[in-house]
Structures are given as C-alpha cells and as structure tokens.
Amino acid sequence: MYAIRADHAFDGTRFLPSGATVIIDGERIVGVEPARCELPDGIEVAECSGTLLPGLIDCHTHLIADGTFGGLERTATMSDDQLDGVIIGSLRAHAAAGVTTVRDLGDRGYRTLQFRERPGLPRVVAAGPPLTTPGGHCHFLGGQVDGDVARAVAEHGELGVDVIKVMASGGFATPESDQLGAQFSVTELTAIVEAGHALGLPVVAHAHSLIGAQNAISAGVDGIEHFTCLTDSGPRVDDSFLDRVAAQDITVDLTLSNDRALHSAMTLAVLPPAMAKLMEISGFDSFDAFYRTRLDVLARLREHGVRVVAGVDSGMGPIKPHGNVWRSVGEMVGAGYPLSEALASVTSAAADACGLAETTGRLAVGCSADLLVVDQDLAEDLDTLGSAHEVVIRGARLR
Ligand SMILES: [Zn+2]
Secondary structure (H helix, E strand, O other): OEEEEEEEEEOOOOEEOOOEEEEEEOOEEEEEEOOOOOOOOOOEEEEEEEEEEEOEEEEEEOOOOOOOOOHHHHHHHOOHHHHHHHHHHHHHHHHHOOEEEEEEOOOOOOHHHHHOOOOOOOEEEEOOOOEEOOOOOOHHHOOEOOOOHHHHHHHHHHOOOOOEEEEOOOOOOOOOOOOOOOOOOHHHHHHHHHHHHHOOOOEEEEEEEHHHHHHHHHHOOOEEEEEEEEEEOEEOOOHHHHHHHHHOOOEEEOOOOOOHHHHHHOOOOOOOHHHHHHHHHHOOOOHHHHHHHHHHHHHHHHHOOOOEOOOOOEOOOOOOOOOOOOHHHHHHHHOOOOHHHHHHHOOHHHHHHOOOOOOOOOOOOOOEOOEEEEOOOOOOOHHHHHOEEEEEEOOEEOO
16 A cells, blocks of 8 residues: 655546545555545655646557557558557557556557556557448458448457447548548448447547538447548538537547647648648648647537547557647647646546546546656646656556
8 A cells, every 4th residue: 555645636527725645555546635634654655746636548549550650551561469569669658648548449450459457558448440331441450341330349349349439431541531421321320339339338430521420420429539520621510510419418539639849840742642632622721720720629619518538549640649648638728628627538537438437537536546646736837747757557656
C-alpha cells in the first residue's frame, strides 16, 4: 500500500479544492482524502506540489500505426511479430504521456487484443479489424464484409473484441475509397448495431461524409468518429443535424488533438490527393484553415448538448503521434468548454464511452489506480498537461 499526495487534484469530473491524497493497494484506489490528511504510519507517500488526476484516455488510436505517413497501410505486409513490436512502442509512448487507457479502433489480425492488460502498459479497449465494404476504407486490415454483416459482428464477438468499429464512409488512408459517399446501407448498419448490442458491445462508426454520419445515426450507433460531415461542396454541419445527434445521445469524437505546430508543413502540395481535392472543393487554402472549421464544430457540439469525447486517431501521421490526447483539452477550452468538462472528456467521460465507467477515469475508491501527476496547477497552466511528472498504471508507478 502507498499513497500519492498533491496540492491540486482533479477527480475526473471536478477540481478538489483541498487537493488529494490517493491511497493505492495493489491495482486499486482504496482511499481518496484531502492533501493534508493524516495517514497511518508505515504508508509510503509520494508528495507533489502539482496536480493529480486520473490517467488520460485516448478514445481513438491505431496501435499498429507508427505515427509516420502511410504507417497503417504498411501494416498490410507486416508479420505478427512486427505488428506486436509497433504496438508495444505505441503503448509506451502513450504511457510516457500519461495515457493509461486507449481505445484501439482498428488493428490487423486482432493483434491488439493480447495487449489489453500488459504490466506497465496502458489498458487497451480493442475493436479488432474494422468492418468495411469490399475494397472499402482500410480493407487491408482484413475486416471486409460482403453480405452477412451480422455474421462478421458475431466473429468479432467470438474473438473477444470490446467494441465494434464500422466504416460508414471512405477515408483518406484509403485513397480509392469514397470519402464523400456511404459504405454500407442503413439496413446493413442497423443489422451491425443490433448484432453488436445483442453481444453487449457498443458500436462506433467512422464517418467522414455527411451521408455516412446520417446513415450511422439512423442505424442507432453509439458513437461517431471524425464526424467531418463532408459533402461534394465541403463540410456541412446543420443545427438540426446536431440536435438530432444530441437527441439520440450519440457520442461524437472529432479526432482532433493535432500537433498544430506541424500544420504549416502540410501544404496542399504534400497532402494525400483525396485530401488536397477536398481542400480545393471546400475553398480552404491551407490544412490549418480546414482544421479551424473543425474547432468551430467542436464549439457547436457543446452548444447543442452533444456528448463529446477526445480521440486523436493517433498513429496516423506525424501530426497525430501516440500520447497526444492531452492537446484536446486546450482545444476544448479554446472552443468554450469549461476546463473541468474538457478534462472529463479525456478521463471520466472517455471511460464511460469505452464501457469502463466503474473501472477507470476517476479518482474514486474501487477504481483502478490509473493516475497522472503533472508539475503545476492545471487550473493555472494547461500546458503542464503535456509533461507527465508521474504515471501510475493499475497501481504500478512508471517513474
Ligand atoms: Zn482511425
């Protein structure tokens, strides 16, 4: 048994005015007390003047992708050993940044499932290979389904996935896929959702196109990833559409959290052709101009009462390294979210979306001891979230 004490603390939903002393026994939190509490003799205490909070959760990662351009596509020809090596490197990068749980929304060969609870590495919530249409987005990951979608969901369930991921539109990592169109009909998507729910599994849909997002919503998915709402004349996010998403209580993950310092290098000339074409038809003269419209959508999601969580799509390129999810907090605050709400989106709300409400994302007795300590008062200095001082994963201190 040991304790970690910090002058400042955020418990997953709110700041604790008296800081916190979190007492840990084995893998679990067994006590959450004020910073200046008396502890029984013999309990080792790690003291910190900064902020103690639950470890962060990245709701959208690809552990098999190494953070270089084309990393996901290259996995098509990699051996299992090579994939496992990349997965371990990705998990270490997350851990070093204070990320203690990741939701992997697309692997190959179900390789991520065996990394769910490796000592010293973040917990993995795994989707396995995403369901896609023949030749559709990320078909090279092995999740192509032609016809019997319920059977494909059942197979995923038998192999033990935690969540079903379905590609409801094309994507930019698969240039030949239809980014502006739909993959799967509403009937098929509904069958996927029903099959997933029958197994107790949430279903999240990748949707870059507006029609893909509309179809996914009609099918009753639990979450939408990207939510780019592209049409052939650019992104289109109507107020009535946001109201519908809110009314159905669908969780949206815009997959932002980019390292924007690198955006200046993303000129239209170096973008993937499909992305460059999108910029052109939408009238954006730079990638960052497009990204700013995404931040506007982030603000509007809150205004419309949509449940928002933060995922990075980490691993998908240099602007999306593993361990980057902390940046979403600053983005949300910039978009008008109160700090506590922004922090909840990477802790307690993210845990809820991952089906881990009772397990992690909170400084609460009985929860897994997944903790992050940063050096400063987070309420005063948000950038401190980018430098982990101490990370605890299921009770084990990493540094
Ligand atoms: Zn993704």
